[in-house]
Amino acid sequence: MLKALKKIFSKGEEPAVSVAPTTPHTPASASPTSRARSSTGKSPRNTTAAANKKPAAAREQAPAQEPAKPAKPRRERIPRKPVVDTWKLEDFVVEPAEGKTRFHDFKLSPELMHAIHDLGFPYCTPIQAKVLGFTLNGQDAIGKAQTGTGKTAAFLISTITQLLQTPPPKERYMGEPRALIIAPTRELVVQIANDAADLTKYTGLNVMSFVGGMDFDKQLKLLESRYCDILVATPGRLLDFNQRGEVHLDMVEVLVLDEADRMLDMGFIPQVRQIIRQTPPKSERQTLLFSATFTEDVLNLAKQWTVDPVTVEIEPEQVASDTVEQHVYAVAGSDKYKLLYNLITQNDWSRVMVFANRKDEVRRIEERLTRDGISAVQMSGDVPQHKRIRALEGFREGEIRVMVATDVAGRGIHVDGISHVINFTLPEDPDDYVHRIGRTGRAGASGTSISFAGEDDAFALPPIEELIGRKIHCETPPAELLKPVPRKH
Template structure:
């Protein structure tokens, strides 16, 4: 099966060939014909499977088939993070190089005036983060009356980050008659609820089981005490000759601290997270891609927005609080069918997090101890099974451990609860599974 057999024009097929793509991926095989037919689409695919081209190519084809002279935008693509917005915009430009399409990208963290000037010149495809898009609308820099196609990319992440209010405001401003496309790595129940009110009899595409990791990624766990993690990471980078490795931490402060320690150890490193200016984030990513930085240390804000071709290594310096984020993190390697390696440095206090990840991906990750870094406390080999509530109710209290008349322990606030990690993206503050509205977070 080729791209031309899917109904794409010679110009678009030529552009994909220029990028080294001749055979459509499974998500592209199913999504492209559905989008070309004008149907609403709800598509889920593992990260790194060519999802962006799955909506970009047919979107460009539909605009080319029905040319208009308005100032647009005719297609609106919403993404949760600046990095993902820039990545999608790059894809639009690459695939539209042989068709007369004008594209622009807008996001926060940079001056708004240049974006306003760009929009006033007219644009066919606009890629945006929800917050900055609403800022531009409120300043009369953009109108939505010509939008024919709406794409929500990584929609579940937008809900996690608290963009639901902005998204609903944007939806209310769009023409009622339009094509709607929902693309995401996973679909939570909240996303399916949003889709019910947004999509009209959609074509559903799902090319992989929910929350599964790509088979092309070799995964392993390195048990190590927390105090030895940095030294072990430095050893692995040097001994294996890694020239390009993406490392994930849970917090922004942790990312900065690890970067400084690696630099002192003679390993070039840079950090990328929500507190960094957009200019600093762009420079760090560019230096990493160019090979000037060996280690890029990132928080989960980068878990879905980074697209680095043939990235060989991903390291979880700390496991994520949310098991699903593990899948998105390691999905930065092994993209588009390439092989990749994801390893996690896990200390004893992260045992429950590891168990949650292994339950999610339905496999036990192999443990590999490194000589000289053996941990004081071993990790469990198998995740503990969840307790049966019915058995717990029938069990008699023993040894005076019956009713407790003291204060009840505080429960989690808001479900996934990433609050306090400094990233401001957790469901504890977001709409999430509790159904409460969230405040918009910086993208």
């Protein structure tokens, strides 16, 4: 009876077919950038763990009462017919310029060049020009660069090229990414994943992002619906998937650690170590590590996780951009909110970012602004991820005037047109000051930074001035900016 039932049900089952790439990318031979692999084209793996892995469809269809069976290899992908693309490299004309490196100067695929053309990037930034010369040849790299220098595109272009030049293994499971990018904050993960989606749109590579605070089941369904080529994740959520057996990291060809210094500060390194132990040995993967600072701890991590890495340091021409006008108001702590409210309302500012040091401060400022008729949102670790994404979109679209954030939550936020950054409290770390004011005055536009120096945080000003190499004039706010906040009825 059981055999008969199996026969009947097997006739009605549809074969599991994954979403195929838009454009096949199987070259005649593997790239020299690919690391040493076994003769089967697969990374060395724990055979017991491999036997326990099953494709998503197999997990759903296996009857509960039957003993576990060895996993069957998932069918090789059946590519769709390529989308007819009339774009040609000749459409992307960039004249050579002295002192500048073009993307044309590297051997990048037409699909990737098409995406770069769409994004309007004719020339490389300094870190892109330096890093790509090494990473496109398969070398490990350690990059020192501040936010806004183009480092994200640098490691994405290198990673995408590696995946396009090396054919994917024939035996492959849904939850086996070929490239893994780890970043410390949810916002930064979303930003990197969006940039990756823009750069891969003509390649057929699949990009996924996993962050905490979002529906686990939805992310799991996405993982089970198609192959994952590039996975961008925060350490905690990635470990959730890995420990449940949904994500396996034994086929990772490229590992990227972004903002390693911030991961150290946030205490993520034990989790990152646990993740890296699941990937192939460092001699069989390419590892790229980026950090805004090269502390001894960061360099020790790089030594453990890379093989003969090239080191690229890009020092900003100015620690604080000349496009940002900087002011400091000496004000009592009890008058800070009045000053903030009057600055925004009297000047009719429409896109302002306010920074505070603690999550409870951020919450109180946002609640008071909202109560007093100014549309505001908070961005801190206490806010669920779906609300953070909705808040960021509202701020980006101009529906919300003020975003109040902590340094951790504010890192990785890139919104055009922020006219003013206000430091409600001065940061204890001078580097955070530079990062904060860098949210305005971007892409050549001008911006203004205003810091409130009270009795509790004025001590933080001299180290900031030492870092940026200039004195910031400290002034007393005019009386009209300290008027009482009108009560709302």
